[in-house]
Amino acid sequence: MQSYYATRKLRLDLGCGGSRSQGFVGVDCYPAPGVDIVADLTRTFPFSDSSVDQIKAYNIIEHLPDRIHTMNEIWRVCKPGAIVDILVPSTDGRGAFQDPTHISFWNINSFLYYCIEFPPYLSLCHQYGFQGTFQATRLEQVLSPGEIIYVIAQLVVVKQGQGINAALPLTCNDAFIQDLYQQYAQLSATQHQQRPMIPLHPLLPCLEDYWKNPLNLGARETLKKRVSELLSYF
Known part of the structure; x- marks a missing residue:
């Protein structure tokens, strides 16, 4: 199986059931139409280290008992820079609890423990046994038509010295960016006992605009203004 996918992009649809997404390899614990690989995801995932380009995990991680094991395995099998797209019912609504097969429980704050923006x-989480690092590009709650609150967590896998901006064409060698982020991260670290972590992902569009043309004073001022707004809010 590994050799078959060695020459092409490997995109996994975990817990796909009979609804595998087009272009993805369907993985589930039970055989069904569209399931390409039957695997027990409570154990070691049947993929080599750093072999996967993208993971879609919709309505599956709440069925897996060990949250740290789940995130470790997702991180382990993914290549650096791989995209992880998670949809999970939130404990801020009834959806997390209504299904008797839900055995782990998540909300938007659960993902702070796995992301580099929240040191x-x-x-x-590293002390608890998590071995990896993700970068959050999207963390938000949405309400389904059935009035179930879901968390959308879109993450980028960070490995082997990649920095905070692994998902961007940005190396963070830029002194202006380094200075802004140091302000941002230091305030997060000093306030984490009293207030929520200050996330980096709201800055990503501004960072992208700035990086396209660092000499553009308008982009620089927009980025500085956005940082100031977020710092004053928190």
Whole structure:
């Protein structure tokens, strides 16, 4: 199976059931039309280290008992820069609890523990046994037509020295960016006991505009203004 996908992009649809997404390899614990690989995802995922380009995990991680194991395995099998797209019912609504097969429970704050933008939480999670790092490009709650609150977590896999902006064409060697992020990260670290972590992902569009043309004073001022707004809010 690994050799078959070695020459092409490997995109996994975890817990796909009979609804595998087009262009993805369907993975589920039970055989069904569209399931290409039957696997017990409570154990080691049947993929080599750093072999997967993208993971879609919709309505599956709440069925897996060990949250740290789940995130470790997702991180392990993914290549650096791989995209992880998660949809999970939130404990902020009834959807997390209504299904008797839901055995782990998540909300938007659960993902802070796995992401580089939130250093105190990530440090704690490493102490708990998490071995990886993600960058959050989207963390938000949405309400389904059935009035179930879901968390959308779109993450980028960070490995082997990649920096905070692994998902961007940005190396973070830019002194202006480094200075802004240091302000941002230091305030997050000092306030984490009293207030929520300050996320980096709202800055990503501004960072992208700035990086396209660092000499553009308008883009620079927009980025500085956005940082100031977020810092004053928190």
